[in-house]
Every structure is written in C-alpha cells, then in structure tokens.
Amino acid sequence: MSYFVTGATGFIGRHLVQELVDRREGEIFVLCRASSLPRLEALRARWGSSRVTPVIGDLGEPGLGVDPAWVAAHAGEIDHVVHLAAIYDMTADDETNEVLNVGGTRGAVELAAALRAGCFHQVSSVAAAGEHRGTFDETMFDVGQKLPSPYHRTKFESERIVREEATAAGVPWRVYRPAIVVGHSETGAMDKVDGPYYFFPVLKLLRDRLPAWLPLVGVDLGETNVVPVDYVASAIDHLAHLPGRDGETFHLVNPEPQPTVETINLFCRAAGAPQLATPSAPLPVPGPLRPGRLLNALVRQRPAQAVLDQTLGRLGIPAEVLAHTSFNAVFDSRRTEQALAGSGIAVPDLEGYARTLWGYWEENLDPATGRDPRVRAALAGKHVVITGASSGIGQVTALKVAQAGGVPVLVARGKDKLEETKATIELRGGTAHVYPCDLSDLDAIDTLCEQIVTELPGVDFVVNNAGRSIRRSLRLSQDRFHDFERTMQLNYFGAIRLVMGLMPAMQRQKSGHVVNISSIGVQTNPPRFSAYVASKSALDAWSNVVASEVVGNGITFTNIHMPLVRTPMIAPTKLYDRFPTISPAQAADTVITAMVDRPHEINTLLGNVGAVAHTLAPKLAFRVLNLAYHVFPDSAAAKGQTVEAGTRESEQIMLARVFKGVHW
Incomplete structure (x- = not known):
C-alpha cells in the first residue's frame, strides 16, 4: 500500500x-x-x-x-x-x-x-x-x-x-x-x-x-x-x-x-x-x-x-x-x-x-504578548532564565517571552521536554537555549551558572518558577521532616543559589531583574501548607533584604504572590479539580507584567485582604483558617490512601469560591 x-x-x-x-x-x-x-x-x-x-x-x-x-x-x-x-x-x-x-x-x-x-x-x-x-x-x-x-x-x-x-x-x-x-x-x-x-x-x-x-x-x-x-x-x-x-x-x-x-x-x-x-x-x-x-x-x-x-x-x-x-x-x-x-x-x-482548546489557544496562539509594544521594547533580544520551564507557568512564560522577541533560557530536570519547548519556539521563528539541571542539587546549580555566564552574552532576567508544593497537616508530618527539608532545598536554597551564581554577571552589566513566583499563601497562611509557605516566605524575605543591597547596581526584584494555578503541580490534589483557578497563561501574563513594569510585589486583592487581616485581627483570621482546616480533609497522598476522603463538598466549594485562589 x-x-x-x-x-x-x-x-x-x-x-x-x-x-x-x-x-x-x-x-x-x-x-x-x-x-x-x-x-x-x-x-x-x-x-x-x-x-x-x-x-x-x-x-x-x-x-x-x-x-x-x-x-x-x-x-x-x-x-x-x-x-x-x-x-x-x-x-x-x-x-x-x-x-x-x-x-x-x-x-x-x-x-x-x-x-x-x-x-x-x-x-x-x-x-x-x-x-x-x-x-x-x-x-x-x-x-x-x-x-x-x-x-x-x-x-x-x-x-x-x-x-x-x-x-x-x-x-x-x-x-x-x-x-x-x-x-x-x-x-x-x-x-x-x-x-x-x-x-x-x-x-x-x-x-x-x-x-x-x-x-x-x-x-x-x-x-x-x-x-x-x-x-x-x-x-x-x-x-x-x-x-x-x-x-x-x-x-x-x-x-x-x-x-x-x-x-x-x-x-x-x-x-x-x-x-x-x-x-x-x-x-x-x-x-x-x-x-x-x-x-x-x-x-x-x-x-x-x-x-x-x-x-x-x-x-x-x-x-x-x-x-x-x-x-x-x-x-x-x-x-x-x-x-x-x-x-x-x-x-x-x-x-x-x-x-x-481554550487552554492551548491561550498558551500558544494568543498574539497579545507579541503585539504589545511595551512588552517588545522590554524583552526583545533579552536573555530570560526560566526555571521549571518544561511545563506549566514556566513553559508558557517561555513561549510568551519568545513571542515578544526575547530569548528564553530553559531550565528544568527533564531535557526532552525542554527540547520540545525549544523546538516549538524555533518552529515559530524564535530562539531558545536549553540547560537541563536538577535545581535541588546545589553543585549542579553552580555548574549551570558557570555554563550560562560563559556561553551567553548576558543575563537580563531570572524567573524563579521551579517549585515543590506539599499539602500535609502537622499531625501527619511528625515522622516526615524530610518534607520540610526537600521543600526548602528547592524552593529556597535552590532559588537563591541560582540568583547568587548569576548575580556577578548582572552586576557587571549594571542591570538585571529577578522574578520570584511566590504564593498567595505567604499572605493568607492556609492550613496544611506549613512546609510550602515557609519556603516561599524565606525566598520573599531574602529577596527583600538583598534588593536593598543591589538596587544601586540596577538589579531589582519582584515577588509575585500567585493565586492557585491549574498546573501539573496541583494535579495530585483532586480536591482542586472543583476549585476556581487561574490558567498557566494568566499566570504567565503576570510574569510578563513583572518583567516589563518591575514592581516590588504583585498581589491579588484577596491576598492583600488576608495580609491586612493577619495584622489587624490575627485571632479572627486564625479562627477562619481553623474552620477551613476542619472543612478540607488531608489529601489521600498525605494519609497514605489511594482515594481522597471528604464528605463536606458543598462547604468546600463555598469557601473555595469566597476565598478564590487560596490553596486550601
């Protein structure tokens, strides 16, 4: 035939x-x-x-x-x-x-x-x-x-x-x-x-x-x-x-x-x-x-x-x-x-x-980023190091950077997926570089930084997107201290090791901007996320202190307190299938805004309300969070089960909609 x-x-x-x-x-x-x-x-x-x-x-x-x-x-x-x-x-x-x-x-x-x-x-x-x-x-x-x-x-x-x-x-x-x-x-x-x-x-x-x-x-x-x-x-x-x-x-x-x-x-x-x-x-x-x-x-x-x-x-x-x-x-x-x-x-x-269909269009075919003259002016020809670029927010951010004429520098563990993203960008007429790296390995990060500084003409932006999320209550974490160690290793130590490794190059060129994908949880402190929120809070605090030291060299930071995003990271928690979330493309648009406008923080209204509530009425805030703690069960994975438990679905959906974007 x-x-x-x-x-x-x-x-x-x-x-x-x-x-x-x-x-x-x-x-x-x-x-x-x-x-x-x-x-x-x-x-x-x-x-x-x-x-x-x-x-x-x-x-x-x-x-x-x-x-x-x-x-x-x-x-x-x-x-x-x-x-x-x-x-x-x-x-x-x-x-x-x-x-x-x-x-x-x-x-x-x-x-x-x-x-x-x-x-x-x-x-x-x-x-x-x-x-x-x-x-x-x-x-x-x-x-x-x-x-x-x-x-x-x-x-x-x-x-x-x-x-x-x-x-x-x-x-x-x-x-x-x-x-x-x-x-x-x-x-x-x-x-x-x-x-x-x-x-x-x-x-x-x-x-x-x-x-x-x-x-x-x-x-x-x-x-x-x-x-x-x-x-x-x-x-x-x-x-x-x-x-x-x-x-x-x-x-x-x-x-x-x-x-x-x-x-x-x-x-x-x-x-x-x-x-x-x-x-x-x-x-x-x-x-x-x-x-x-x-x-x-x-x-x-x-x-x-x-x-x-x-x-x-x-x-x-x-x-x-x-x-x-x-x-x-x-x-x-x-x-x-x-x-x-x-x-x-x-x-x-x-x-x-x-x-x-909508998700693919929003992530791959929406021309808005490339048509925005402010975005093109800020990103055209710029080298943007993006961690976690093999999927989710990182991958879509890379596609949008390339659409605006920027050069994504793709970093993640899986080389094959990074090569696929690079091929997609090149098929559309863009340029990208691939650097596989395990960002929980500090020595590997040092090697990565040496390669980037040696092989590329400069580093204009760093997007700390790679992260690990663990949803587990303290009572189920007594014999799992390694959860806190590995979350801190990737979300905090890995992120600052990367920035510190690239900082000399940015200081020499007298410019650079670091975008940290933080979490709304830093402002709202939702139960069961002690390991995750602590690691993101540490990155926030480190960036705030370092920002004051390097701003004179033209280097700035933006912390994005991102609401719940529909990414592979939240997929294991089936409870989130029924929650209102933003898409990876919406999150990537926020990252683009951070690179173009360079604000100190990008927050949601609900995140700001949560932060104010914890300052002005902390006891009331903890009572509300404790109510949510009892309404939302621990995940099946946290309990070592194969099926997620929970019978209070109507209460869960109500709280999820009222507090849209919070990780419960």
Whole structure:
C-alpha cells in the first residue's frame, strides 16, 4: 500500500499522515515545495517514520509541478492520492481561492490520472453546501444552492472537478466534507486562527474586565457545527480504506447541530468569562426573521463591513467571518456514521474538550504578548532564565517571552521536554537555549551558572518558577521532616543559589531583574501548607533584604504572590479539580507584567485582604483558617490512601469560591 498526500504540512494533513504512519504499511509520498523542506523535515521527526518521502512540486502548477520522470517511475504504484492542500480561510480573496482550491484540485486530479492511482480522495468542506436551507445529505451536491463567498464557490467547484474530471480520467474517487475543524480533542493542538478561534480574544477581554457571574444579553445566532482534527483525521483514514465505497461523499460533522450561542458559552466557561443569556421569544419566529439570519444579512452589506473592520476587526474578527457564524443547512451524516460503526471513531462532545482548546489557544496562539509594544521594547533580544520551564507557568512564560522577541533560557530536570519547548519556539521563528539541571542539587546549580555566564552574552532576567508544593497537616508530618527539608532545598536554597551564581554577571552589566513566583499563601497562611509557605516566605524575605543591597547596581526584584494555578503541580490534589483557578497563561501574563513594569510585589486583592487581616485581627483570621482546616480533609497522598476522603463538598466549594485562589 502506498500513498501520495498533498497538504501534509497543513493542519489536517499532518494529523492524517500521523494516522497513516501509525496504522498503515507502505511508503507515504508527500507533496512539498522546495522552500518548505525544512518544515517538512521537522514534521518527519515528529511523525517518527522513515517511510515519509518528500516529492517536490507546487500546488499552482499543472499536475502539481511534479517531475514527469518521478511520475513515470511510480505510475501504477500509488494506491491512494489524498488531496488536502487548499486554502481554508473565509477571508482569502477570490484569486487566491481560485488558484489554490480550484487549480490545485485540477492539478491533483491530473497527477492522479498520470499515476493511475487506485483512488483519489478529495478533502472538501461543508462549505460546498453554500446557503442551502434544510437538510443537506451525503448524496446531495448541486441543488442550486447560493454560494455567498469565494471560499464557498471554490469548494463547490473543486468537488465538481473531482466528480467530472476524475470520472472522465477513469480514477475512482471519494469526497470528505468536514465541518469547522478545531484543535485536537486531547491536546488542544491547533496551528491557526479559524472558526471559533477568531472570537477568543474577545472572550479573553471579557474575562479580564468583567466578573464571570455577570450574564450578557445574547440573541439566537442559529446553529454551527465543529469537530476536532483528531476525529477528522481518524475518520478519513478509516473511510479511505473501506472496500466498495468509491463514488461516495462523507460528512465529517457533529451529528447533532450545535446552537451557536451554546457553543460560545462553552468557551466562555472554559475561559472564565461571562456567558450569553438568550431571551426566549414568546412566539415562534419565522426562519427568515430569526436574529441570526438578519444579523448575517446585515453584516454582508458593504457599509456594515466597513464599520465592523474598524471595530471588531481591530480585535481580530474579520467582517467576512461574522457573516458566516452559523449554517443554514443541517448536515445529515448517517452514511458516515454507519461506515464508522464498530471502529471506535466518533465525534466527542465539545463540552468535554472546550477547556482543552481554550487552554492551548491561550498558551500558544494568543498574539497579545507579541503585539504589545511595551512588552517588545522590554524583552526583545533579552536573555530570560526560566526555571521549571518544561511545563506549566514556566513553559508558557517561555513561549510568551519568545513571542515578544526575547530569548528564553530553559531550565528544568527533564531535557526532552525542554527540547520540545525549544523546538516549538524555533518552529515559530524564535530562539531558545536549553540547560537541563536538577535545581535541588546545589553543585549542579553552580555548574549551570558557570555554563550560562560563559556561553551567553548576558543575563537580563531570572524567573524563579521551579517549585515543590506539599499539602500535609502537622499531625501527619511528625515522622516526615524530610518534607520540610526537600521543600526548602528547592524552593529556597535552590532559588537563591541560582540568583547568587548569576548575580556577578548582572552586576557587571549594571542591570538585571529577578522574578520570584511566590504564593498567595505567604499572605493568607492556609492550613496544611506549613512546609510550602515557609519556603516561599524565606525566598520573599531574602529577596527583600538583598534588593536593598543591589538596587544601586540596577538589579531589582519582584515577588509575585500567585493565586492557585491549574498546573501539573496541583494535579495530585483532586480536591482542586472543583476549585476556581487561574490558567498557566494568566499566570504567565503576570510574569510578563513583572518583567516589563518591575514592581516590588504583585498581589491579588484577596491576598492583600488576608495580609491586612493577619495584622489587624490575627485571632479572627486564625479562627477562619481553623474552620477551613476542619472543612478540607488531608489529601489521600498525605494519609497514605489511594482515594481522597471528604464528605463536606458543598462547604468546600463555598469557601473555595469566597476565598478564590487560596490553596486550601
């Protein structure tokens, strides 16, 4: 079995090639422009297979520009030609759509015919249905539907070419129509802004400016349809290899139409933003008068588009996208569901992975850091040493530093994860350095500092992010003094050893800034965190004293009293799964603020209230904390159990929401 795939470096393409590598035998030829070979080589390393072979060509050339000698040598040997290469962009102009979507498909069909391929697989789109109203099933194609944009038209014309020209050339074909494709349902991985992602900056803005409990007035925006890329890739792989299905079309859609407002609200919940409340109409509204359809009709008018470009357009939402927020058609996918029966391949519920999609966008695709001129001015070209950079706050901080033109210096124990982060940064055009180090080993830190000072031109920032948290009451710690020793070793001794090792270099350059990721616990003193809070308090105190000694040399410190963050460090405490937390990206944004503004401290309102309470009314504060001590149980790990105990869930959630961000 052998394959020829176009668009293998694209979003759906690279996931499909991974499916072929993992599940199928035989060589996989992928179309690639000469200029894209470095990108393909990076992907080949990720695919982990020597069976993927590049074939130089060009989507805009007849026969895809593949060397005739190569075609002659492989004629009759290619079982499947999978055509994914196209432009999937509602904002692209007519000429671009015509060249890439229509011309590219014609060239791919010509190549398949020359290769005498066993089957031609066209990855189309539900956009081919245009503005058809009502059910659009998998047997339907040209039913006189209106095609409102260049994207819709070229998707329709591409299908027509396959149906007519592939048939005329004697090449069997199959067509796949995905709905709006979003990121991977398990990892959230996505490489572009499309579909619902256009609206994510607005959701972030709402989250940062308004309380999550505030309802916003919405209108009925009709129905949409989104599917994750892993479902699309798995389904295409399975359907392409079923016998006797040539000449058929498959809808890769969610079988249940998804109301657009409900979809938006799922992402609002994931972001922690206010949700839309849609008032119910007292009487049924005729289809043409539904708010969603009226809105879509309005935003397609030139005056409205001009206004939108100057308003929402500045937030990254093109007017063309607003005009197509919902589908008129309902896509029948019964043929596809029957074909996939028994394979284990099905569309996952968006509610189950919306947070995953949001988290990946916030950590990897949100462009806000790189677009901020103050951030770029402060970080561009600067070397930023970040500990704990293999995951969580440290990893996201590294990505944001690189986005602003800075050079992250990645430090953690696991070299492999650091190399992955470095590869991601370099793939996006940035620069990073990797320095594996066990930060609980003081001698290893000394070696690390020598390497950094010797190999790098300077050290502009140090972010002490690596840390260890232990949640265990004193009564369960009597025979575990090592908990206090190892927490202090990493959170305090390791952190100050690193700063002391890099301090001479910063003093020589007369500049430097140290950011310590401390904890809200230093201000609020929550029970069961005596080891953790003591280590963070020690780092705070040390930094405050040293700051007064070195400020004359241009070296400053910021202590961030971070609230509870949803990171791998808190994952073992299952109790926190139900707690309000901030995301690693929100925490990383705070770190960026610390580097740009260089304040002495960054605190939350609740943290400040806790500190004042301990000063003005310490007895009352300890009574409240003692109440929390009895409401929240020790963790299963602290008790040596496998299941976490606790029956006072309603009280726990109430306290967690009132004292949002505190580690209980």
